[in-house]
Amino acid sequence: MTEGVEIERKFLVERPPADLDAHPSREIEQGYLAITDDVEVRVRRYGDHSFLTVKSSGNESRIEEEIKIEGRRFDALWPLTDGRRVEKRRYAIPAPGGLTIELDVYHGRLSGLLTAEIEFESLADATSFDPPGWLGPDVTDDPRYKNKRLATQGLPA
Amino acid sequence: MTEGVEIERKFLVERPPADLDAHPSREIEQGYLAITDDVEVRVRRYGDHSFLTVKSSGNESRIEEEIKIEGRRFDALWPLTDGRRVEKRRYAIPAPGGLTIELDVYHGRLSGLLTAEIEFESLADATSFDPPGWLGPDVTDDPRYKNKRLATQGLPA
Numbered sequence: 672m673t674e675g676v677e678i679e680r681k682f683l684v685e686r687p688p689a690d691l692d693a694h695p696s697r698e699i700e701q702g703y704l705a706i707t708d709d710v711e712v713r714v715r716r717y718g719d720h721s722f723l724t725v726k727s728s729g730n731e732s733r734i735e736e737e738i739k740i741e742g743r744r745f746d747a748l749w750p751l752t753d754g755r756r757v758e759k760r761r762y763a764i765p766a767p768g769g770l771t772i773e774l775d776v777y778h779g780r781l782s783g784l785l786t787a788e789i790e791f792e793s794l795a796d797a798t799s800f801d802p803p804g805w806l807g808p809d810v811t812d813d814p815r816y817k818n819k820r821l822a823t824q825g826l827p828a
Numbered sequence: 829m830t831e832g833v834e835i836e837r838k839f840l841v842e843r844p845p846a847d848l849d850a851h852p853s854r855e856i857e858q859g860y861l862a863i864t865d866d867v868e869v870r871v872r873r874y875g876d877h878s879f880l881t882v883k884s885s886g887n888e889s890r891i892e893e894e895i896k897i898e899g900r901r902f903d904a905l906w907p908l909t910d911g912r913r914v915e916k917r918r919y920a921i922p923a924p925g926g927l928t929i930e931l932d933v934y935h936g937r938l939s940g941l942l943t944a945e946i947e948f949e950s951l952a953d954a955t956s957f958d959p960p961g962w963l964g965p966d967v968t969d970d971p972r973y974k975n976k977r978l979a980t981q982g983l984p985a
Binding site: 704705706707709710711712723734738740744747748750751 | 861862863864866867868869880882884891893895897901904905907908
């Protein structure tokens with residue numbers, strides 16, 4: 672999830688597939704402990720796994736370290752992310768061409784938002800991707816839907 | 829090092845004992861990744877051990893999690909602490925009454941500073957402690973000699 676450059680597209684979703692609950696899903700809780708000019712520190716629980724990640728926020732040489740932590744540490748640190756959280760359930764939905772659509776249904780302060788992400792092997796695959804009808808507007812390059820922005824600013828107006 | 833309340837006294841040192849190098853010592857490198865109103869995140873290498881610590885900086889219910897990390901992670905994160913570091917060699921010097929004086933000889937930006945800390949079992953022991961002649965002024969309550977202040981502001985004027 673953190674190695675190399677990901678080729679992804681992101682869409683808004685207004686109405687998810689009717690059989691949503693038939694697909695495997697995991698709860699994701701992500702919160703920022705600290706955001707400074709230089710550094711971001713966040714904790715993330717993904718199903719049964721918890722991580723603490725430190726990232727440089729500068730533009731030059733990018734540093735990112737993802738450290739696996741115990742669930743009890745996640746629980747202890749979570750209160751420090753108050754007001755800087757993204758909470759969502761992620762569904763894995765198969766799509767043509769062996770692709771997987773990751774549909775995120777947000778809770779908490781972001782309740783009502785649904786987004787879908789698809790990761791591609793190449794830029795050519797990404798541009799030629801023909802989205803199924805239930806995917807809404809492409810927001811791949813819209814900064815308002817970045818995780819950090821959603822966590823700190825909430826739902827786009 | 830992080831459980832409960834420590835009873836400590838801290839002194840400035842102008843001239844360390846002549847036999848300093850006869851005492852066991854370890855290098856300590858500590859740097860802040862992020863300092864915000866709510867949270868501090870720092871990395872620390874103490875001899876062969878490395879840690880990442882997240883602390884609430886608020887006054888109410890205090891949260892502190894010290895996470896052991898691999899040396900290679902410390903190395904990767906260290907550049908992100910530039911300008912917010914304390915680097916020192918800590919000598920353990922025995923003192924009467926089974927006490928240990930931890931003498932810190934600072935390097936880098938803090939070069940020239942020497943401090944000594946002694947940890948006590950009780951407040952009574954701390955107040956009745958008779959410092960050896962080589963310990964200078966008591967700076968236990970002087971905020972200028974706190975680690976965070978030294979790391980971010982450098983040597984007191």
